[in-house]
Amino acid sequence: MTMHITRNAGGLGGVARAGAIASPFRPVAPLAAAGFAGLLALALTLLPRPSLGAISGVAGPTFSLTARAGYVSTGEGGSIHVWGLANGAGLMQYPGPTLLVSVGDVVTITLDNELPVNVSLVFPGQEGVTALGGVPGALTNEVEPAGAPVTYQFTALRPGTFQYHDGSDPQLGIEMGMVGALIVRPAHAGWAYDHADSAYDREVLFLETEMDPLIHELVETQRIADVDFTKYRPTYWFLNGRTAPDTMVAAGAQWLPAQPYSCMPMIHPGEKLLLRIVPAGRDLHPFHTHGQHMRIIAQDGRLLESAPGSGADRSFLWFTTTVTPGGTDDALFTWTGDRLGWDVYGHQPGDPLAPGELAADHGKPFPVVLPDPKDTEAGPFYPGSPFLGMSGYRQPVFGTTPNPEAGYYFMWHSHKEYEMVNNDVFPGGMMTMLVVEHPDVPIMEM
């Protein structure tokens, strides 16, 4: 496990609440002791600061990638032969390394090839890409099997979210795994674009792909000539190269050596989460965010602005987001739990506000009487109480809860629900959870 804590509520708050993670079942009124520190933490969250929740990837601007065969695991225990991209001499991975560069960088990518077919890379949305070495192909220079490498170069002219993929036989190459995300950061830390409307506290990548395992079987058994895309029928759907429930396993998990990227955003109430949505396969996926709408602020690396500098004034709200394959969207998501007519923290009227809590529902009682526990089934992430950060009596269905901090778990998933399946086994596929943790609970970046 490479799970590590990258955020402790800005120092003071973290000190005040160091006990919060020690006990799996915390006392229910931590804020009474932490009221002042909570206000300080709130003030700190309002100050400009760099993002602390970050996307895993390889920092540029110079990269060395190798096309290489290997295997990925699927959530129901399957194993699929893929052609991925390794970072230098590292393990093949799926998707390819997320390339992290800054605007103005001269980005250089050298590609080697250990596969039995020609490969190359194209960078949709980048201008003036040059290719040196290899052999000429239809779209760009290609690397022959065990041939001389190709070096691609371009200047990252604009910030945004982009993708890259195989350019020699994209239909087969992308299906087989040669695809990845490219993130160009602007000069201003904590912004996605050159405007404050793109400011965020944390960010997460959603690289969406699908696979038809029969094609991979044919490739694995050296029958590439028998691959017939007219019979294409995917039965696996991936987020950042993993199917659920592996999407929710920590990044870099040892038992997923070829799939280093997780896809499980975690936020505190009121924080801005930037979603970089990269549909890198061939199908449309209606991606539903339980909990709240997301605001689409940019498409294909361009802020949705009516005029230069106007900010994201053409942004809009969706509760289910379809991004066209080959394109990208950037969206902001915030959840506060206000305006529900009851207090999600379970406060009494005289209690202090939680950091970021809006006052409208403060102290309002829970509106219904929950049924006898025997009349309902409790899910594994139900902490035994409807309140955020408050564990209570829990039915002993799963033994210990995987949610001892009583965070709110919201499923984020393709609403083409047959994509929430791993080759006939439900649940799985294109699905993960957003976790909203109580402001007292330090977030462990996955």
Add this chain to the structure above:
Amino acid sequence: MNAIIRHSGALFAVLAVALTAGPARATITQQCPLDTDGLDTDGDGNAADDVVCKHMIASDGFVNMADGKLLYVFGFSEILPGEALDMAVMEHTLGAEEPAPTMAFREGQRVYLTVSNAGFMIRPDLFDPHSIHWHGFPNAAPIFDGMPDSTLTVKMDASQPYYYEPIDPGTYMYHCHVEATEHIQMGMVGQLYVRPKQNLLPPGTPLGSFVHRAGQKYAYNDGDGSTRYDIEVPLQLDSMDPDFHDASEGVQPLPFALMDDRYFLINGRGYPDTARRGPIPNGYDGNFSQKIDSQVRARRGQRVLLRLSNLSVTKYFTISIQGIPMHVIGQDAKILRGPSGLDLSYDTNSVMLGAGESADVILDTTGLVPGTYFLYVTNLNFLSNDAEDTGGMMTEVVILG
């Protein structure tokens, strides 16, 4: 009688369970408090009528596709006020409706929704709990979100309360979220929308250069009358795979990987049943399981609001109307405006909806030649009822002179 013979095994199993089970413990209940807070939250001038209580009960049942095929479904029906709760399971067994009864609320109301579970008559081997997911409810909390992994879901012969304060008008949808791929494919879907407070303005109130008149209705609190409509038509798009439903009815392994929908539906029916007025009884036990027709009828000059939603589990649908332009004013229960108020509404001839997406479309019938127009899916292969080539996702828009 055929139906009883067809499922005599299942009925016997139910009987066996009934005879061997201990005394009934769980019961159907409903929490519906009086509105005594003295506040007029829905803004209609009456401080004692803001609480709305709804009661949906999950069960199985049958519906007929337009080609006559009888499909086994899961679904909801509504326990109406005054019904005896101790008889509800018996009364609503095999009561599933396609789509589920529509829920329409007003902004500012306080909604106590009860979800009960009558079990499956045809599948007594299943003990599935159920939930209702108010799809798109803003700032939801898990306890009332229906997503089984992080909340409670109701077991058979029991009831669970949900609470909502709908404050954002728009077109939502609802469905069971337990074993979502299966339960939604099997039909546990319904329409849900929220009407804005702007409908209650006193006559003569100016909205910019527009003046509100008595009885005028709006899709959103637009402030300028731009979402005004005369007739509201909710149209839920869906599709079903008969092989999946037959496998469920026959207690067979469910074909998730092979799922391939072949019935394409508006409000639970394929054409020509979409344009057939009134409820349709099924061919199994005569239950009126398809209550919502979708023929649009308007007088020339009226503005029609289409509340479109898609709850298929496999398909995108693109909807068009021959001869009538569409003006899209809202998506996913939000008025199409930027954060600074920039108008993002647009005219089009086609609206594409993915599963779990909704759109609000205004049809302005001014100047149309009276007659029958067709609203249809432009994915033309979906204009079919399985092998029957003419039908599927289509309905009629009748413009009267």
